[in-house]
C-alpha cells in the first residue's frame with residue numbers, strides 16, 4: 001500500500017463513523033509509520049569470514065600449542081589485507097609440476113603417489129627456485145601427541161634412496177597416522193641436487209647443505225675443516241656463511257618454528273645408524289646398526305644434536321641407488337616409531353625447546 005492509497009482510504013472512511021474513524025485512523029497511522037520506517041533489520045547473518053578464512057588452508061608453520069594471539073587484538077577493526085593468498089589451483093599446479101620432476105627422476109616414486117600424497121608447498125624454494133615440498137601429519141583431536149618430529153630426506157641430492165624411502169613412509173602415515181606424533185616431513189630438501197641430469201650431493205650453488213648449519217664457531221671451523229681435512233673437496237664445501245643457502249635456511253627455520261622434539265635425517269650409502277644428542281640412541285633400526293660417527297662443523301648433527309641438545313637420528317641407507325627391501329623399509333619405520341615412543345616423552349617433548357638464534361650461536365660459540 002502506497003502513501004497515496006492510504007490517504008484515499010482515510011478520506012473514504014472518515015465521512016462515515018467517528019469511532020471507526022478513530023480506530024481506523026490509528027491503524028493507518030501504524031501502517032504509514034510501518035511503511036515509511038526503515039525496514040526492520042533482517043537477522044544478522046553470520047559474520048562474513050575474514051579474508052584469512054577464504055584463503056586455502058595454510059600449511060601450519062607452528063603447531064597449535066605454540067600459536068599465540070594478542071589478547072588485545074580488536075575483533076571488528078578491518079585489518080589491512082593479508083598478502084595475496086595463494087590460489088589453491090596454482091599451488092596444486094605447482095605441487096603437481098614438482099611431483100612430475102621428482103617422479104621422472106626416481107623409479108620408486110610415481111607421479112600418482114606424489115600427487116595423492118599430503119605434500120604441499122612449504123613456501124621455500126631451492127637456489128634454482130624449485131619448491132621444497134612438505135607434508136604435515138598434525139595432532140588429531142582425540143589424542144595429545146607425544147611430540148613433534150621433523151623427518152627429511154634428500155639433503156644430499158645424489159642419495160636417491162633417501163628420498164624414495166621417505167615417500168614410502170608418507171604412504172604409511174597416510175594409512176596409519178594415529179596422532180601419536182605430530183610429523184612434519186620433507187622428502188627432498190635439495191631438489192636441485194637431485195634433479196640435475198647427473199644428481200649431485202651439493203645444491204645448485206655447490207654447497208654441501210649438511211655443512212651449512214650454524215654450529216658454534218662455524219666461520220673458523222667449517223672452512224678450516226674443509227681446507228685442511230678435505231683438501232677443499234667440492235663435495236664438502238660448507239658455503240660462504242652459515243645458512244647462506246635457502247634450503248638449509250628453510251630446515252633451520254623448521255627447527256626454530258616447529259620446535260621438533262626429535263629430528264630424523266635420511267642419508268645413504270653408509271649402511272649404519274648414526275645418532276647425535278640426548279638421550280640414549282637406538283641400538284638399531286631394522287637392518288641399520290648403531291655406529292656413532294661423530295659430527296662435522298656445520299653439520300645438522302653438530303648444530304642440532306650437539307649444540308641444541310636435540311635428538312638427531314640419522315639413517316644411512318645401504319645404497320644410494322637401490323632401495324632397501326619393503327620388509328626392511330617397514331622394519332626401519334617400526335623400530336623408529338618404537339624408539340621415538342620410548343624416548344621422546346623423556347625429552348618433555350611438548351614443551352618449548354629454546355633455540356638460540358643464529359646470531360647468538362655465533363656470539364657464544366667460544367663457550368663450547
Ligand SMILES: [Zn+2]
Pocket residue numbers: 156159267268
Ligand atoms: Zn648424505
